[in-house]
Amino acid sequence: MADLSSPRPPLLPQPLHLPNGTVIRNRLAKAATSETLATYTNNPTLRLVRLYQRWASSGIGLIITGNVMIDRRALGEPGNVVIEDEADLPILQQWARAATNQGAAIWVQLNHPGKQSTKGLNVSNLAPSAVPFGEDMAALFDTPREASAAEIEDIIQRFGRSAAICKKAGFSGVQIHAAHGYLISQFLSPHHNQRTDEWGGSPEKRRRFLLAVYAEIRRQVGAHFPVALKLNSADFQRGGFTEEESLATVQAMADAGIDLVEISGGTYETGVAQPQKASSAAREAYFIEFAEKVRAAVRVPLMVTGGFRTAAGMDAALRSGAVDVVGVARLMAIDPDAPQALLQGRDSAQRVRPIKTGIKQIDRLGVMEVLWYELQVKRIANGREPRPNESGLWAFVKSLAMNGWGTFRTRRLRAA
Structure with a gap:
């Protein structure tokens, strides 16, 4: 007779089998964080190799890269990696091997910023519609111009081409970034997408761009190369992308064959929502309730990122059945060895904390949740x-100087 009093084995160290046959060695993933470790001509560097060697040595199962852009004309930040041709193939191969040689899977997060690019970095920014940012953000971001039908088709092709190059370089998969207010997220949102052509006007038409990007990626990488999706549960913005639309989008992507969906939420304008209920906070995962709704509708593997603090909380989320992969991001910027403890059922010695500068106008924007951790990376x-314990104010001053210089150098090098 089985000993019912013996503790159940933890789920975090268990392998994950994706429907396409891919096996990830455990259920812990490094979610994407901003890195900006490319040159100012957007070429990957050996610093990325060193960073991913350190993260992979922790025993983590999956690492998702920070923003990799598909077009040098459309950068989100100075120092973004851009993959639009095979010119950097040798160092891309080194980057991929930095993780895969140590048993970790590494997926490249492919992105286009749309209008979410700071003033002066690009010659111009496009979006589904020429909708300006709100008053708080208007000083940082220009009003975009509406993308033409030809530009939309070009962007779709670029996503596919970039994914094919990632596969050739030896990366384990790719993730489509359709969250956090970037271009695909903008197409999904009725606030940002006010088109009345085939790319907007109804939830089905607003999803068409994402489905076209996925179809082109799948056409170029084949059926067995993992393609994942990062999607907002909601934008938390009046007139924006809702939970109902998000659930319908997951269903459509599952029907199309997506291999994994990572659930997140918010945009630069709204920030990432915090749980309002004490019960939600106690469960740690910010988006677990939405994940439960998704799980009831589809069987696609789900990854949830945001709010996890303890090994017990991660195991509880997996044991609920609503989550297949636990994502951690900022923790890996302050404790790159955290997975060694977590996979053994122990908590990291470090705790993610709110980063403040003491300047109300800055802290209200929430930008330090990106900039401070980017410096640690x-x-x-x-x-x-x-x-x-680095000062938030010092990190802000340093980041401001670095971003200003980076924008200047990027524009000068592009014009040369």
């Missing part, structure tokens, strides 16, 4: 240890 990439 750069320390790891340079072979140093992160500084979990």
Whole structure:
């Protein structure tokens, strides 16, 4: 007779079998974070190789890269990697091997910023419609121009081409970034997408761009190469992308054959929502309730990122059946070895904390949740240890100087 009093084995170290036959060695994933470790001509560097070697050595199962852009004319930040041809294939191969040689899967997050690119970085920014940012963000971002039908088709082709190059370089898969207010997220949102042609006007037409991007990627990489999706549960913005539309989008992507869906939420304008209920906070995962709704509708593998603090909380989310992969992001920027503890059922010694500068206008925007952690990632990439107690104000001043210089150098090099 089985000993019913013995503890159940933890689920986090268990392998994940995707429907296409791919096996990921455990259920812990490094979700994408901003890195900006490319040159100012957007070529990947050896610092990325060093960073991913460190993360993969932790024993983590899956690493999803930070933003990789598909077009040098459309950058989200100075120092974004761009993959639009095979010119950087040798170092891309090194980057992929930095993870795969240590048993980790590495998926490239492919993205286009749309209008979500700071002033002065690109010659111009496009979006589904020429909708400006709100008052708080208008000083940082220009009003975009509406994308033409020809530009939309070009972007779709670029997503497919970039994915094919990633496969050739030896990466384990790709992730389509359709969250956080970037271009695909903009197409999905009725606030940002006010078109009345075949690309907008109804939820079905607003989804058409995402489905076309996925179809082109799948055409170029084949049936067995993992293609994942990062999607907002909602934008948390009046007139924006709702939970109902998100659920319908997941269903449509599952029907199309997507291999995994990562659930997130929010945009630059709204920030990432925090749980309002004490019960939700106690469960740690910010988007677990939406994941439960998705799980009731489709069987596509689900990854949830946001809010996880403890090994017990991660195991509980997996045991609920609503989540197949636990995503951690900022924790890996302050404790790159955290998976070694988590996979053994122990908590990291570090805790993710809100980063504040003390300047209300800055802190209200929530930009330090990107900028501060980005600086910690750069320390790891340079072979140093992160500084979990580094001042938010110092990080803001440093980031402001770096981004200003980076924007200037990017524009000068592009014009040369």
